[in-house]
Amino acid sequence: MSVRQYTATGKSGATGTDELDGEKMDIVDTQVHLGPGGAAEKIAAMDAIGIKSVLIDEWWGGWWGTKPGEPAYKVGDGAVRTTSPTAELASWTYPGRFSYLVRVDPQDPDIRSVARFARDSTYARALRITSPMPRSQLAAFAEGAYDSVFAAASEFGLPLFVSLLGHAPLLNRYLEKFPDIKIIIDHCGMPPSMSMVPTITQMEGLPDSQDYWSKLCGAPLEASFDTVLQLAKRDNVALKWAHAPSRLNAAGYPNEGARPFLRKAINVFGAERIMWASDVTVNPTGETWAELLFAIKDNPDLSAEEREYVLGRTARNWLNWDD
Numbered sequence: 434m435s436v437r438q439y440t441a442t443g444k445s446g447a448t449g450t451d452e453l454d455g456e457k458m459d460i461v462d463t464q465v466h467l468g469p470g471g472a473a474e475k476i477a478a479m480d481a482i483g484i485k486s487v488l489i490d491e492w493w494g495g496w497w498g499t500k501p502g503e504p505a506y507k508v509g510d511g512a513v514r515t516t517s518p519t520a521e522l523a524s525w526t527y528p529g530r531f532s533y534l535v536r537v538d539p540q541d542p543d544i545r546s547v548a549r550f551a552r553d554s555t556y557a558r559a560l561r562i563t564s565p566m567p568r569s570q571l572a573a574f575a576e577g578a579y580d581s582v583f584a585a586a587s588e589f590g591l592p593l594f595v596s597l598l599g600h601a602p603l604l605n606r607y608l609e610k611f612p613d614i615k616i617i618i619d620h621c622g623m624p625p626s627m628s629m630v631p632t633i634t635q636m637e638g639l640p641d642s643q644d645y646w647s648k649l650c651g652a653p654l655e656a657s658f659d660t661v662l663q664l665a666k667r668d669n670v671a672l673k674w675a676h677a678p679s680r681l682n683a684a685g686y687p688n689e690g691a692r693p694f695l696r697k698a699i700n701v702f703g704a705e706r707i708m709w710a711s712d713v714t715v716n717p718t719g720e721t722w723a724e725l726l727f728a729i730k731d732n733p734d735l736s737a738e739e740r741e742y743v744l745g746r747t748a749r750n751w752l753n754w755d756d
Contacts, residue, residue: 458741459756460484460726461748464619464675464710466492468504472523476530482723485745488558488710488752489520489533512540514547517557524556532754534559534594539579548585558752559617560586561594567637568645575603583611592617592751594673598633599624599649601661608667615751617671617708621694622661623680624650628717654681658694665701671751672702674729674743675710676717684718688728695743696734704735704742708751 460483467475467489479487493503504516520533535551537544537560551557562582565574573579574597586593596619597603604616625633627650634642658681664670674695677683683690698707711725720728729735729744749756 458483458730459486459745459749460730461486461488461708461745461754462711462713462726463488463673463708463748463752464490464712466490466712466714467523468493468519470519472519472526472531475523476527478722479530482726484722484726485756486529486748486754487531488748489517489523489531490536490561491515491517491520491533492714509540509542512538512542514538514541514543521554521556529756532556532558532752534561536561536563537582537585539582541581544581544585545588548589548591552589552591558754559592559594561619562596564596564598566598566633567639567642571597571600571603574600575606577606579607580610583607583614586614587611592753594619596620597622599657601664604664604670608664608670612667612669615669615671616667617673617751618661618664619673620676620712621658621674621680621698622664622672623654623657623676624652626679626682626717627651628679654694658697662697662701665706670702671706671708671747672698673710674698674707675712678716678718678720678725678728684720686720686724686728687731688720688725691728692732692734695729695732699735699739699743704739705747705750707743708747709743 462484465487468491475487491504504518505513508514515536517533517535520531523531524533533556535557537547541547548560551560562579565571592615594617595604601618601622608616630646630650633646677691678688681691681694709729711722713722713725730740748754
């Protein structure tokens with residue numbers, strides 16, 4: 434077993450930067466869930482496989498604001514305002530290793546204050562809106578119901594992560610209205626995998642949910658991905674390369690089935706607008722953190738410069754996060 438293969442199993446490695454074959458690479462994972470606790474264990478794993486920094490999306494495993502003890506509370510007419518106690522503590526305890534994003538609700542009556550506090554905090558790097566559900570919320574998104582979030586991100590100069598469950602073209606309205614915001618499309622911009630249809634159907638609970646989501650999630654991958662690539666014409670749009678194994682039917686290390694899509698994305702967006710994320714905490718295809726990393730790092734289709742951007746430099750640039 435080679436040193437590289439041994440490290441890819443997560444059994445050995447460098448501390449914070451990859452040092453295999455005399456190389457040093459600044460690696461940033463732009464989505465890992467954390468909470469409650471767990472920062473020390475994450476640091477140990479990061480050091481083992483050579484990850485320098487992690488962007489935390491604090492999440493304790495439930496739907497925000499529905500379980501007692503979760504770090505979120507209801508405001509206004511039922512909006513959910515999240516807090517990030519674990520992420521903040523991790524960021525202060527291990528400076529340089531962790532930062533975090535702030536999930537926001539468009540119905541929060543004080544959305545500007547939430548965004549301002551995020552801008553002024555030491556370690557918050559961005560805002561995030563999660564998938565609008567049920568489809569009535571997707572329709573509301575299409576009609577401008579999230580203007581308040583985009584306006585706050587614009588006013589306070591914060592990047593905005595957006596998850597739309599395969600409805601990336603709905604972003605066009607906001608890209609026209611808010612051309613100055615850095616928008617990062619979550620999860621390759623793709624629909625969920627077919628294995629997620631029962632969960633989404635149950636969550637949405639509409640009479641046609643099964644048919645609608647089965648059709649969307651079962652559409653040809655190339656056609657769905659092309660709708661994402663069309664957004665590359667906007668210079669303020671980047672793509673987060675997360676959940677590629679599940680969203681692109683490429684499960685199992687080294688996720689070879691995802692490689693043609695990544696190559697196409699790099700050709701269209703440029704590597705400087707693609708950032709890697711493992712989302713290992715909720716990875717439905719079962720790869721280890723090391724496997725998700727080395728599927729990109731050892732991808733023979735990528736140049737050294739492309740790897741450098743996708744695995745770290747793009748995140749540093751787009752999130753204003755100095756090494």
